[in-house]
Amino acid sequence: MTTTNRLAAEPTAVGASERRPVPRKRRESGLTNTRLWLWRIFLVVAFVVCWELASGRIVSELMVSRPTAVAERLWTWITDGTLGEHILVTAQATGLGFALGAGAGMLVGYITASFRRFGDVVEPAMTALYTMPRLALAPLFILWFGLGMQFRVIFASVIVFFLVYFNTHFGVKDVKGELIAAVRLMGASRREVAIKVVIPSALVWVAAGFKLSVPYALIGVVVGEMLASDQGLGYLLQRSANQFNASGTFATIITLLVIALLLDFILTRLTGRFLGWRSKGALNPL
Amino acid sequence: MARPDHATRQAQPSPVDRAGGGQPLVTLENLTFGYPGGETILEDLDLRVRQGEFLALLGPSGCGKTTIMNLVAGFVRPRQGTVVFDGAPLRGINTRVGYMTQGDTLLPWRTVAKNVQLPLEIRATPRARANQLVDSYLGMLHLSDARDRFPSELSGGMKRRALLARSLIYEPAMLLMDEPFAALDAQLREALHRELLSTVAQLRQTVMFVTHDISESILLADRVIVLGTQPAGILAEVVIPFGADRDLAEIRLSNEYLGLERKVRDLLRQ
Ligand SMILES: Nc1ncnc2c1ncn2[C@@H]1O[C@H](COP(=O)(O)OP(=O)(O)O)[C@@H](O)[C@H]1O
Ligand SMILES: [Mg+2]
Numbered sequence: 001m002t003t004t005n006r007l008a009a010e011p012t013a014v015g016a017s018e019r020r021p022v023p024r025k026r027r028e029s030g031l032t033n034t035r036l037w038l039w040r041i042f043l044v045v046a047f048v049v050c051w052e053l054a055s056g057r058i059v060s061e062l063m064v065s066r067p068t069a070v071a072e073r074l075w076t077w078i079t080d081g082t083l084g085e086h087i088l089v090t091a092q093a094t095g096l097g098f099a100l101g102a103g104a105g106m107l108v109g110y111i112t113a114s115f116r117r118f119g120d121v122v123e124p125a126m127t128a129l130y131t132m133p134r135l136a137l138a139p140l141f142i143l144w145f146g147l148g149m150q151f152r153v154i155f156a157s158v159i160v161f162f163l164v165y166f167n168t169h170f171g172v173k174d175v176k177g178e179l180i181a182a183v184r185l186m187g188a189s190r191r192e193v194a195i196k197v198v199i200p201s202a203l204v205w206v207a208a209g210f211k212l213s214v215p216y217a218l219i220g221v222v223v224g225e226m227l228a229s230d231q232g233l234g235y236l237l238q239r240s241a242n243q244f245n246a247s248g249t250f251a252t253i254i255t256l257l258v259i260a261l262l263l264d265f266i267l268t269r270l271t272g273r274f275l276g277w278r279s280k281g282a283l284n285p286l
Numbered sequence: 287m288a289r290p291d292h293a294t295r296q297a298q299p300s301p302v303d304r305a306g307g308g309q310p311l312v313t314l315e316n317l318t319f320g321y322p323g324g325e326t327i328l329e330d331l332d333l334r335v336r337q338g339e340f341l342a343l344l345g346p347s348g349c350g351k352t353t354i355m356n357l358v359a360g361f362v363r364p365r366q367g368t369v370v371f372d373g374a375p376l377r378g379i380n381t382r383v384g385y386m387t388q389g390d391t392l393l394p395w396r397t398v399a400k401n402v403q404l405p406l407e408i409r410a411t412p413r414a415r416a417n418q419l420v421d422s423y424l425g426m427l428h429l430s431d432a433r434d435r436f437p438s439e440l441s442g443g444m445k446r447r448a449l450l451a452r453s454l455i456y457e458p459a460m461l462l463m464d465e466p467f468a469a470l471d472a473q474l475r476e477a478l479h480r481e482l483l484s485t486v487a488q489l490r491q492t493v494m495f496v497t498h499d500i501s502e503s504i505l506l507a508d509r510v511i512v513l514g515t516q517p518a519g520i521l522a523e524v525v526i527p528f529g530a531d532r533d534l535a536e537i538r539l540s541n542e543y544l545g546l547e548r549k550v551r552d553l554l555r556q
Contacts, residue, residue, distance in 0.1 A: 176391075178387070178389050178391050179391055179393065181361065181391075182385065182391040183408070184379055185359060185379060185380070185381060185383065185384075185385050186381065186404065186405040186408045186409070186456060187381040187405070187408050187409055187456075192408055196393075196404065196407070196408070197393065200393070200395050201393075201395075203395075277394060277395045277436045277438070
């Protein structure tokens with residue numbers, strides 16, 4: 001769980017003197033915002049130009065296609081509706097798989113962390129299941145659920161489940177006993193402690209679990225489509241590669257990249273609404 | 287200074303004799319305590335805190351001061367003897383005390399105002415009344431300008447004041463303070479001492495204050511109880527005659543203060 005631990009590390013308060021000023025927004029890269037973005041764009045443009053120039057000269061075009069051909073392919077797929085159709089299928093499965101996995105993960109994680117004895121019984125089994133390579137489950141799931149959408153949704157949700165489960169479990173366990181004691185003394189019931197302290201405190205971890213698992217949900221669905229499907233971006237990817245269609249393959253990969261970035265952006269915005277306090281102050285890691 | 291409308295909320299003796307008379311608010315009787323499976327930490331302890339007084343428990347690190355506070359807060363139960371709070375034996379967590387420790391127990395996702403408001407939410411205080419109380423306590427502790435800041439945006443001293451406001455806003459019968467200023471530098475601690483004393487005087491708050499700092503105990507308290515080590519027992523009791531509205535800067539230079547300090551130091555050395 002090192003990744004999630006790092007992502008969800010508690011913000012550390014540092015003893016400061018009374019006259020500490022209100023901290024300003026952090027700018028540690030030493031570049032102004034515009035410059036930073038110019039450099040980032042430059043990097044992408046330079047890569048695309050090199051790709052275009054190298055293709056057909058240094059590397060065979062059959063292998064890497066070329067940006068102009070990829071753009072052409074993308075344009076055709078967009079205009080004839082191919083891309084939209086496949087995106088819809090993949091997005092549906094990803095969204096559904098994520099929602100199911102995240103919901104179940106939060107619920108079970110909260111329960112195993114809140115009821116110590118039950119958690120102690122269940123935890124080793126969870127860890128064992130988690131360490132097992134989940135791709136190996138795919139054939140079994142195909143056997144159980146057939147080749148349709150159901151299989152992909154469940155496959156993705158299982159992957160998401162474990163990531164969200166562990167983050168929720170440790171998030172709830174990580175809540176400082178000191179905070180709970182303080183609120184209990186104010187007269188809070190068990191339920192109020194959960195609502196006012198445990199859940200908000202664990203939310204940092206849960207959000208980290210979400211952020212981590214969204215790309216995995218997408219991967220799960222795409223792999224599922226590659227293995228057994230006649231629709232979705234995974235299918236498109238597989239078909240293009242089988243036909244030695246490098247432009248089609250790259251066009252699909254770029255589409256997936258954009259979708260992954262978009263999902264990450266949406267999620268960051270959504271969780272940011274609840275975790276705005278995390279970005280306040282000078283010393284928060286996120 | 288803004289004076290909350292409930293400032294005289296408890297029927298109490300005048301501040302002048304606050305170390306003198308007064309009903310006992312908490313009584314520890316023949317109290318023995320040890321953590322499960324551990325050795326005895328407190329043995330046959332008798333302790334009384336009177337209504338309206340400021341009592342300091344002074345003792346070396348590890349002698350059981352925090353443990354005594356946790357007993358009064360109801361977080362732990364005595365092996366023998368009882369904790370009597372306001373006339374009735376204590377059962378379960380004592381929700382009639384405020385408890386401020388050295389730790390930072392502000393909820394980092396709530397602003398200062400929302401943190402201070404938390405006990406009122408839990409006690410289902412009506413909205414209008416709650417807002418009024420939050421305003422007056424933030425004013426009293428000079429936090430009005432910081433009300434919308436998050437704890438990560440506060441200095442150490444502001445955090446202490448916010449915690450103090452939160453511990454007092456629900457009008458606890460007694461305020462427990464366990465080395466609340468131990469992590470602060472000397473200058474800041476002095477400022478907070480002044481602020482604490484004026485707040486306590488305004489509210490006529492009963493306080494039980496734990497420290498291992500001799501001068502802190504003398505400067506703040508009406509009565510200092512000196513504890514020895516393992517199992518902890520009361521070595522001595524020293525009455526501090528400075529009264530409620532004392533001037534700390536002046537006291538510090540007085541012969542009376544120096545005499546008391548020497549006396550307590552000798553007691554602790556035994
Ligand atoms: N939760 C605990 N379990 C077992 N022993 C404890 C616990 N807390 C404190 N102690 C022991 O009890 C003694 C008194 O501790 P404490 O009340 O914290 O002292 P103080 O606050 O005066 O420094 C110490 O010897 C400490 O090691
Ligand atoms: Mg202590």
